[in-house]
Amino acid sequence: xxxxxxxxxxxxxxxxxxxxxxxxxxxxxxxxxxxxxxxxxxxxxxxxxxxxxxxxxxxxxxxxxxxxxxxxxxxxxxxxxxxxxxxxxxxxxxxxxxxxxxxxxxxxxxxxxxxxxxxxxxxxxxxxxxxxxxxxxxxxxxxxxxxxxxxxx
Numbered sequence: 001x002x003x004x005x006x007x008x009x010x011x012x013x014x015x016x017x018x019x020x021x022x023x024x025x026x027x028x029x030x031x032x033x034x035x036x037x038x039x040x041x042x043x044x045x046x047x048x049x050x051x052x053x054x055x056x057x058x059x060x061x062x063x064x065x066x067x068x069x070x071x072x073x074x075x076x077x078x079x080x081x082x083x084x085x086x087x088x089x090x091x092x093x094x095x096x097x098x099x100x101x102x103x104x105x106x107x108x109x110x111x112x113x114x115x116x117x118x119x120x121x122x123x124x125x126x127x128x129x130x131x132x133x134x135x136x137x138x139x140x141x142x143x144x145x146x147x148x149x150x151x152x153x
Contacts (some may be wrong), residue, residue: 012039016075018088021066028062028075029055032086039079040139050137053118054084057135060111061088064096070130083120084137091130 016031018024036051058075065072069090078085096112115122115135122135 012079014077016077018062018065018072018075024066024072025059025062028058028088031075032058032077035077035079036084036139039084050084050139054086054137054139057115057118057137058086058088060114061086061133061135064111065090065133068092068096069094069133073129074132076132082138082140084139085134086136087125087132087134089127089130089132093126093130095124095131096133 014031014035016028018028032055033051036054040051062072062075065088069088070092072088072090074087074089076087076089078087118137119135120138122133124131124133
């Protein structure tokens, strides 16, 4: 799938440079979680099922970039009023392709299937240094909740 989603308004973008593979997936999830919290409010409120979907898809894209995409170099998060648009850029110009038919019992090979099932839209764009694989999820804003659970909770 390829396409060009509508870009968000200025000032609603965060870019993160990706480094070595060790810890990069966790760091990208953490950056995404923090951005979602600041932009859309607390998880656990109506509509925030998409937050969990977004975090899973970020993990998938970053992992796939390290495994199949050459050298991943950027995570970009953009928001509109009710959508999160995520791009992961890597140095490979190859388009993402499924490895045959989806088989749920396999230990891997679910990334593109998950993108298709959990995102509102997804695709890839050629970039000067390779490509960016992107997805969008709809997130209904909720109230901001600064309560952070403690170890005892």
